[in-house]
Amino acid sequence: MRPSSLLVAALAAGLVACGGGPGSSTADPIRLAPFACGNFATAIHEIQGRGKASPRLGHVVDVEGVVTGNFQEGLGGFFIEAPAAARDADPATSEGLFVLLPERRDEVRTGRLLRIRASVTEAGDAEGGRGLTALHAISEIAVCGDGELPDPVVVDAPPADWERFEGMRIAMPGPVTLTGNAELLRFGRIDVSLAGRLFQPSEVARPGAPARAVAEANARARITLDDNLEIEHPRRIWWIEPMPSARSPWRVGSELEGVAGIVDQRLGGYRVQLTDRPAAVRQAERPASPPDVGGDLRVASFNVENFFNGNGRGGDFPTPRGADSVRSFRQQRDKIVATLIGLRADVVALQEIENDGWDEHSAIADLVGALNRALGRDGDYRFVRSATELLGKDQIKVGLIYRERRMRLLGEAASYEQGAFVDRNRVPLAATFEPVDGGRPFTVVSNHFKSKGGCEEASGGDRDQGDFQGCWNDTRRQAARELMEWLATDPTGSGSDQVLILGDFNAHGLEDPVRLMVDRGFRDLIRQHAGDGPYSYVWRGESGRLDHALASASLAARVTGAAEWHINADELEVFGWANDRVPDRVRRLSDSGAIRSSDHDPLLVGLRLE
Numbered sequence: 001m002r003p004s005s006l007l008v009a010a011l012a013a014g015l016v017a018c019g020g021g022p023g024s025s026t027a028d029p030i031r032l033a034p035f036a037c038g039n040f041a042t043a044i045h046e047i048q049g050r051g052k053a054s055p056r057l058g059h060v061v062d063v064e065g066v067v068t069g070n071f072q073e074g075l076g077g078f079f080i081e082a083p084a085a086a087r088d089a090d091p092a093t094s095e096g097l098f099v100l101l102p103e104r105r106d107e108v109r110t111g112r113l114l115r116i117r118a119s120v121t122e123a124g125d126a127e128g129g130r131g132l133t134a135l136h137a138i139s140e141i142a143v144c145g146d147g148e149l150p151d152p153v154v155v156d157a158p159p160a161d162w163e164r165f166e167g168m169r170i171a172m173p174g175p176v177t178l179t180g181n182a183e184l185l186r187f188g189r190i191d192v193s194l195a196g197r198l199f200q201p202s203e204v205a206r207p208g209a210p211a212r213a214v215a216e217a218n219a220r221a222r223i224t225l226d227d228n229l230e231i232e233h234p235r236r237i238w239w240i241e242p243m244p245s246a247r248s249p250w251r252v253g254s255e256l257e258g259v260a261g262i263v264d265q266r267l268g269g270y271r272v273q274l275t276d277r278p279a280a281v282r283q284a285e286r287p288a289s290p291p292d293v294g295g296d297l298r299v300a301s302f303n304v305e306n307f308f309n310g311n312g313r314g315g316d317f318p319t320p321r322g323a324d325s326v327r328s329f330r331q332q333r334d335k336i337v338a339t340l341i342g343l344r345a346d347v348v349a350l351q352e353i354e355n356d357g358w359d360e361h362s363a364i365a366d367l368v369g370a371l372n373r374a375l376g377r378d379g380d381y382r383f384v385r386s387a388t389e390l391l392g393k394d395q396i397k398v399g400l401i402y403r404e405r406r407m408r409l410l411g412e413a414a415s416y417e418q419g420a421f422v423d424r425n426r427v428p429l430a431a432t433f434e435p436v437d438g439g440r441p442f443t444v445v446s447n448h449f450k451s452k453g454g455c456e457e458a459s460g461g462d463r464d465q466g467d468f469q470g471c472w473n474d475t476r477r478q479a480a481r482e483l484m485e486w487l488a489t490d491p492t493g494s495g496s497d498q499v500l501i502l503g504d505f506n507a508h509g510l511e512d513p514v515r516l517m518v519d520r521g522f523r524d525l526i527r528q529h530a531g532d533g534p535y536s537y538v539w540r541g542e543s544g545r546l547d548h549a550l551a552s553a554s555l556a557a558r559v560t561g562a563a564e565w566h567i568n569a570d571e572l573e574v575f576g577w578a579n580d581r582v583p584d585r586v587r588r589l590s591d592s593g594a595i596r597s598s599d600h601d602p603l604l605v606g607l608r609l610e
Helices: 006-018 045-047 209-221 324-344 363-378 473-487 512-519 524-529
Strands: 060-071 077-081 094-098 113-128 129-146 169-172 176-180 188-192 222-226 253-258 259-266 268-274 280-281 297-307 347-353 381-383 396-403 407-417 429-435 441-448 501-503 537-539 542-544 547-551 558-564 602-606
Touching: 006 542, 045 060, 060 094, 060 129, 060 259, 094 259, 113 259, 129 259, 176 542, 209 222, 222 259, 297 324, 297 363, 297 381, 297 441, 297 501, 297 547, 324 363, 324 512, 347 363, 347 441, 347 501, 363 381, 363 396, 396 407, 396 429, 396 441, 441 473, 473 501, 501 602, 512 547, 524 547, 524 558, 547 558, 547 602
Parallel strands: 094 129, 222 268, 297 347, 441 501
Antiparallel strands: 060 077, 060 113, 077 094, 113 129, 169 259, 176 188, 176 253, 188 222, 253 280, 259 268, 297 602, 347 396, 381 396, 407 429, 429 441, 501 547, 537 542, 558 602
16 A cells, blocks of 8 residues: 555654654653553543644553544545543543554454554644644554444534544534635545635735634634545545536535534645535536626626737647647637627736737737637727837736727827836736717726745745735735826826726735725725625635726726626636646546636626716
């Protein structure tokens, strides 16, 4: 049997503990009775203690417990729980333990009462010695008869902490909400919540202490459901029936009932090693069309997730940031086109387009050409050019496209490649449009601020300050400040005070860059019109808005609605186009429709300008 990564890590951790290293207990050594069933044994709750790490770390103990989960094949060990007579009345001390085995033992069977002599360790990636409390370095195991499986602890609300259940059977009657699905088909696990959809702390609370309180509440509400295996891309996921498909997409927001398993701790968090399939699953519905935003004009924003078209002639794949093959690129293009057709927008701000100029082989020309071909006679989209061949120095750029029969481009577009936009933040592009059928002109600005990635390069105020705004916040904040100053100069020379700022700010709704623009008088249209819980992106089981629509006060008065179209963020990644590196059976889940055309949801704004 291949030893689990947890077993390997535990052996190393246990050697340190036995040598009196950091985290070793200062309690008196335990005196061992002769190894025989029924003799004195250390209580499991005493080994677990009330804290994150065992007070008996590094000690050799005799333990008696009932096998509740035999995961030797998948996890390199098994779980035991104390018999009823050996438990205490303290709800903060767990009555379960994991037992690590370097090789398979046939006497380990679910329901058996075992006596084990072994050393206590904190297994796995134990930060500060606080991992999964477990037994390892087993010297003896004896079968003491058949035990009675303990009743699971019923967990129907977020607990004070999950540590108190570590190693124990639990039942979550539900419903529990699927809040993160990024690892479902790759590793057979999902994140669920006992408090509904979970949101990024800085989306719903101010950075700092308020956001920290949300993060702590999220941690209490969330847990991972796992399949007991350490296999990548398993052919089947035993606890799911049927497997994910268009009819059963396992979107974020789906609900599960009757979840049962054993609380485990590994890979930096708590999880439930499932022992049965959930009793019921209610799949969250896919939206068939965008929300109705009203108005006589529609403006959209869409991060198209690294749209690179190679050399524009079917070659130069894989691309630096986009598709690995021409097959994937064509599927990506088809999915984006389907999304744009569904949005029916008169102006669209785009982000993450390849920064390769404006000629007929450029990525933006390729996309607009494909869109117009798909629309046939209605294909009248045009793209806005900047005065320069490249829009900044980054590999990706922003873009603007519009319907020529509906909108008239006034003058020249403007871009700003100074200060905060020389590096990291992408150069913004602004253009002023006038409705062909009449109405006041308005300016649309497409933006893409620095992401929260690459923290190892950040310094000074750009380092992660621990306030839940991530790294590079200073760079994004400066971009917002300079964007406001630039727009105040009327860069397109339109004379219009009607301005719509769109794009991917890589900042959630209550972070500094967004609040700075709101403080300057711009209105957060999605928060104002979309109701509670708006989001455009899901990351590590938490939803939030990276994509925003902000309007000047004069334009905000003419907004009839604003909303996201949730066709991407909630979906399994395998429904998308970036799937060259997955097995064929997984790749076949994807099609050419709009679902999972990007990792961001597009947003839509309705305007009445007449």
